[in-house]
Amino acid sequence: MHWVKLKQIKTRRPRWAKPVASKEEIYAMLKRYYRFHDREEALIICLDMKNVPTHIHSLAVGSISLCIIHPREVFKVALLSNAAQMILVHNHPSGDPTPSKEDWDITERLRRAGEIMGVGLLDSLIIGEGEVRSILKTGRP
Numbered sequence: 345m346h347w348v349k350l351k352q353i354k355t356r357r358p359r360w361a362k363p364v365a366s367k368e369e370i371y372a373m374l375k376r377y378y379r380f381h382d383r384e385e386a387l388i389i390c391l392d393m394k395n396v397p398t399h400i401h402s403l404a405v406g407s408i409s410l411c412i413i414h415p416r417e418v419f420k421v422a423l424l425s426n427a428a429q430m431i432l433v434h435n436h437p438s439g440d441p442t443p444s445k446e447d448w449d450i451t452e453r454l455r456r457a458g459e460i461m462g463v464g465l466l467d468s469l470i471i472g473e474g475e476v477r478s479i480l481k482t483g484r485p
Contacts, residue, residue, distance in 0.1 A: 363395040367469055370433060371476035378435045378471050384411035386434040388418055390427035391466065399425040408437050413450050415457045422463045429464040433471065441472030443479050451479045 364370055370389070378385070384406040390399040401421045404411050411434055422430050432454060436442075443451075451468040458465045468479040 361396050361398070364389075364391070364397065364431075365395065367467065367476050367478050367481075370431060370467075370469055371471060374433060374471060381435050382437055383407055384409070384434055384437060386411050386413050386432065388421050389431040389433060390422055390425040391429045391431065392426075393428045395429075395466070398427065401425075410446070415450075415453055418454060419457065419461055419463065423461070427463050429466045430458070431466050432468040434469075435471040439473030441470040441475050441477035443470060443477065443482075447479055455480070 364373075374387070386403040386406075388401050388403055389397050390401070392398050399421070403413055403417055403421070406412060413432070413434075418430070418432070421427075432451065434447075447468070447470065451465070454468070455465045465480070467481065470477045470479065
C-alpha cells in the first residue's frame, strides 16, 4: 500500500499576476508563448476570487489538429492550486480560432463538472494567428 500526503502551502502571488478582465488580456499574456507552436497545447489558468492568476499549467500537447484534455486532469490542477475559477486556453496551429465540435464538447463537460466541483469555468479560449476566440461567450452554433 502507498501513502499519499497532500499539503497546501500558501505562497506569494507571482509579480506578474494582476486581475484578468478580458480575453484580450489573456491573449496578450500568452501570444508570445504560443507564437511558434506547431502543435496544439492546452493550458489551464487557475484564478482566485478576484480573477488573479495563481497558477498556469500545461495540460496536454497534441498534434497539429488535436489535443486530448480530460476533466480529471483539469480539476486535479485546479483543486490542488485552490482555484476559485479557471480559464481553459488552447491554440490552433492553423491560425484559425474557429471552435471544433470537440472544442465545444470539452468546454461543456468542464463547465458542467465545474458546477459540481465548485470551480467555475470562467471561459474557454482558442488562440489563433493574431486573434483569440471565446467559446463560452460566443454560444454554440
